[in-house]
Amino acid sequence: MTKFDEATQAVRVDVTTYDVCLDPGYVVGGPLNGGYLMAVMLRAAVDASPYEHPVSTSAQFLRAPATGPAQVRLEPLKTGRTAAMARVTLVQDGAAYIEALVTTATLTGEPPGWTAGPPVAMPPPEECLPLPEPKPGSNMTLNARMDLRFDPPTVGWFTGTPTGRPESRAYFRLSEPQDPDPYVLAMAVDVLPPVVFSAGYRGWAPTVELTWHLRALPAPGWLTLFGQGRLVRDGWFDEEVEVWDAAGNLVAQARQLARLGRG
Amino acid sequence: MTKFDEATQAVRVDVTTYDVCLDPGYVVGGPLNGGYLMAVMLRAAVDASPYEHPVSTSAQFLRAPATGPAQVRLEPLKTGRTAAMARVTLVQDGAAYIEALVTTATLTGEPPGWTAGPPVAMPPPEECLPLPEPKPGSNMTLNARMDLRFDPPTVGWFTGTPTGRPESRAYFRLSEPQDPDPYVLAMAVDVLPPVVFSAGYRGWAPTVELTWHLRALPAPGWLTLFGQGRLVRDGWFDEEVEVWDAAGNLVAQARQLARLGRG
Numbered sequence: 001m002t003k004f005d006e007a008t009q010a011v012r013v014d015v016t017t018y019d020v021c022l023d024p025g026y027v028v029g030g031p032l033n034g035g036y037l038m039a040v041m042l043r044a045a046v047d048a049s050p051y052e053h054p055v056s057t058s059a060q061f062l063r064a065p066a067t068g069p070a071q072v073r074l075e076p077l078k079t080g081r082t083a084a085m086a087r088v089t090l091v092q093d094g095a096a097y098i099e100a101l102v103t104t105a106t107l108t109g110e111p112p113g114w115t116a117g118p119p120v121a122m123p124p125p126e127e128c129l130p131l132p133e134p135k136p137g138s139n140m141t142l143n144a145r146m147d148l149r150f151d152p153p154t155v156g157w158f159t160g161t162p163t164g165r166p167e168s169r170a171y172f173r174l175s176e177p178q179d180p181d182p183y184v185l186a187m188a189v190d191v192l193p194p195v196v197f198s199a200g201y202r203g204w205a206p207t208v209e210l211t212w213h214l215r216a217l218p219a220p221g222w223l224t225l226f227g228q229g230r231l232v233r234d235g236w237f238d239e240e241v242e243v244w245d246a247a248g249n250l251v252a253q254a255r256q257l258a259r260l261g262r263g
Numbered sequence: 264m265t266k267f268d269e270a271t272q273a274v275r276v277d278v279t280t281y282d283v284c285l286d287p288g289y290v291v292g293g294p295l296n297g298g299y300l301m302a303v304m305l306r307a308a309v310d311a312s313p314y315e316h317p318v319s320t321s322a323q324f325l326r327a328p329a330t331g332p333a334q335v336r337l338e339p340l341k342t343g344r345t346a347a348m349a350r351v352t353l354v355q356d357g358a359a360y361i362e363a364l365v366t367t368a369t370l371t372g373e374p375p376g377w378t379a380g381p382p383v384a385m386p387p388p389e390e391c392l393p394l395p396e397p398k399p400g401s402n403m404t405l406n407a408r409m410d411l412r413f414d415p416p417t418v419g420w421f422t423g424t425p426t427g428r429p430e431s432r433a434y435f436r437l438s439e440p441q442d443p444d445p446y447v448l449a450m451a452v453d454v455l456p457p458v459v460f461s462a463g464y465r466g467w468a469p470t471v472e473l474t475w476h477l478r479a480l481p482a483p484g485w486l487t488l489f490g491q492g493r494l495v496r497d498g499w500f501d502e503e504v505e506v507w508d509a510a511g512n513l514v515a516q517a518r519q520l521a522r523l524g525r526g
Contacts, residue, residue: 056472058321060364062341078325101323113495114462209319211474232376250494
């Protein structure tokens, strides 16, 4: 079992309750990565569903849970012929930390009836750049768990040359040998630095709502993350992330609404 | 009071319950328009919130409710310094029909810190086309309540010349004199014909999940709806709708995941 599979395990207690243990390896500064937390919740949601894949997840991030034991509570809402819907709550010490509405279904892998192309051309991974290792004591344990290689202009902000637009593009894979699957995708849609960094903003940018759709099962290899924002206004910004797999398929689509950092 | 305001009224019964009456004027074929139903739910959610605007709404469409009396049930999840979150359920005869997670906040109207431009250029409204009146007996009562004027190529499907891509673009306003507001926007994000029609698909395309974000309060006048899809696969498609106001501001962003029709 890989570290990621172990860190996202959900152990069935009863038909609506799963025990989980939030792993200190997926921390970003102080809080746990929101995508990692969604992956944990989706393990429980899929285990309890008659269907195999989490095709749609809408999550409201109420509070940042601590590492350690927590529970996933399920409330089945509908089981239909092609999909099932459930309310999924991450609970710690009796309080809700993330509320989600999850639709499960079984993707059969038939070829696309119609597909757009990737949003922009990416340089090959060998021409892309990692960000420097985080400073000791910065509590960015997630960085060691994944490889991110950025399209160079979109990390220009790191050296004082932001593009002036909210955007971030990178190749992504786990550091350990693990093929991408729907749970890795749940994390992938939330691992880019906030897209507003390249528009000149700074600081911790808490996600308020994130919805993502699983559109196909990813092929082995690098995932490509295309991130952009459309509007920064009134202290809020949007971040859209498309995930494409190594076989050239759109596999996940996400949008989050987040608060601008004050840093 | 306009017809729309009356049709979306939510009357407080107690702190978590509102009575509503689902209006037969917003029917599309057989079911009520999903955007109209979200507007009804958001009236209750905002009334019960300390904040003024529904900035984020994620809705799972479980079943199609009938016209007539229904209730909106609220479960407050968090009230913070800048936003409040609640679970919002549309209930009829004791059963849940739509489950939503709603974030409310108060938009102050400060100018954008950064904004993208409209996705594509639209011809002026006078060069855009309405679709023909629905056939008698087709039970499309919503059509009489709104004006939609389409960018001509995106309704080429109606006369047998689809563009071959999932797309739909139109100017939108209510037929009655009413300035757009967040509730009109809730409907606006779900009033276009399914974007897959212009890619050659047909038939009733039920929305499974729709998330939309209110980004600014709209100026009076036409709204412009830019709709597109990125992938049709495995019986599922996505539909993104951006709403721009007459003053040239991005005011709402939506994505829905829907099932392909079998028609």
